Amino acid sequence: MPEVRRARRRPPAPPSIAPSSTARLSTAPLPVPGAPPDAWPGEELAVSGGTVYVRTTPWAGPPGAPRERALYVHGLGGASTNWTDLAALLAVRCAGWAVDLPGFGRSQPPTGGSYSIRGHVRAVVEVLEHVRDQPGDGQGGPVHLLGNSLGGLVSLLVAARRPDLVASLTLVSPAMPVYRVPQAFSRALLLLLLPGVPGVAERRLAGVTPEQSVRGMLQMCFGEPGRVPPERIDAAVAETRERARQEWANRALTRSMRGLITSYLRVGRANAWRLARALRMPTLVVWGDRDRLVDPRLAPRLAAAVPDARLLVLETVGHVAMLEAPEETARAVLGLLEDLDAGDRRSAAEAGDDDEPEARAG
Template sequence: MSEAPPPDVAAADVPAARPSATPLPQLTSLVPPWPGGPLPVRGGEVFVRTTPWTGPIDGPDDEAPRERALYVHGLGGASTNWTDLAALLSVRFDGWALDLPGFGRSQPPPRGRYSIRGHVRAVIDVLEHVIAQPGPAQGRPVHLLGNSLGGLASLLVASRRPDLVATLTLVSPAMPVYRVPPAFSRALLLLLVPGIPSLAARRMGGITPEESVRAMIRMCFGEPGRVPPERVEQAVQEMRERSEQPWADHALTRSMRGLITSYLRVGAANAWRAARTLQAPTLVLWGARDKLVDPSMAPRLASVVPDARLAILDRVGHVAMLEAPEETARAVLGMVEETAACREPHAAVDTPRSVRR
């Protein structure tokens, strides 16, 4: 019996995300990657970047909200995927963004096991570190944001450790599906066969960083032609650095295998069942041109999460935080502000139906 909900849920059947009107910084130039460093986790360490809180841009900092957020990238991504969004959300959040084990500047996991469970453990360890840091919001749950593979891991974290998560934002999360997306080659299913991930990694090693980045942009972006040349060059440089790591291609292929095998889990380990248990207010955000995870999954997921709101962004693909950082930031802040308002006595918040922007 399938754990997934029926496929006939319309966007109009779930609550809409309410965009925030909070003034945001103007990203008029290329934002450089935020600084970071290694952080110990179970069995090793991961690289974590930090984005400092800036406070409101149109008023005093006194008594302005100052909370904490953790950003989790997707398959083949890195903490730098969140550079622009973290800059925008710094009006409210101190931000942390990790490189999952084997990605970005993080070391590979022990014994090279790239499982969803391992990524979940790493996120939990980083969350516990973030919560323990001294200063404003110490000891309080963190706003957790994840994209694709990182979205799936974040959902499972929020289900297992609700005490760590204030709100949850899922940007095109890699929820279990039982058919191959059109953008994928069916050869990816061979990654389930023992020995094939190693062969695939060797073949990927022959692809240049430039070819890899341009292929990723075509697959992940709704409008590839609008990606600024500076961003392309930044991504190419990052890919060059990554290609120098001997484990880089293994991390990608074995994480893909771990993702596919996770889809076969049933019972409490299944992500669709976990979604029904979520306690945190949740934003489900999808690009209408997502080629990797079918946008029709968005209302289906929002319909099963107890306290969800939905935003579908036109002309956007799989990585909304990169393609539409301001729209994404406003959706996130809208949920956070709505949640804060609901905590106030006698607060009344309208709940519009789903919105398409």
């Protein structure tokens, strides 16, 4: 198991922001590791501007365990299958829904052709409302929201816009606004802001084979690519081959990248860093110290910005901790939810103590 540590160099938090705390790892029993599970089944869900594909992971907890709900949001170029392993572990507490953002995975492209961050936010809000309203335990209540990379930024914006829908927030290497291009990226990506350039990028991507795409993804996203199980590599190649048959696949990638970069230019009240400081739900920030796409030095900064957030930094892990270190990530999420339970019980007990003298007086 990778050691859990805090970042070696932590920028000082602004005076008005309390330092974050280290994530607590739950000791709850988890499913015994075995062969990587197959991708969970799913179905299409109508949202404004089209349909999205949503996979579901059934609750699998022991008798008497909490039965809650979680929604998982993937990153740029990813899909709902990025969450297969983590959803299987968190099923001891949460039934799971994992969405393919518009134009990704098995989701259709948005009817308007826009891949803006705001469009992805709208889609996730509607999926959250769908998850909330499903019959059964937890119906009508807020949902635990987990996002990675682009999906992490989208999840943060969703939580800021609709806090009533979000019970807790887990951000795995979220693509927070930065103004320096990561070394793993070509500076040519900034050209996506220019009219006509995304079309050129789409044609170049069309010439990349599924095997080349997966090899590049492993090198860019994983801290230790050699540790990826062969089954996961084979599944990624098959999924990439399926996606290559979609005429909109490369357009979704390049236009979403353009939408992400454009969102970084947003200032004022809509800026993601400012919105992070206003979050009030329990929040966990997870990062790998070998993340080549989003600078790990942002981890303590974000955890300090969100009030009372917890921080988990994993050694030898890259950009996709839910794929590289699913057990450690799951235990940190479960620790957050268990402590949320304990806080609710304390609040209920304190409320009961406050009511007791009044009850006797009556």
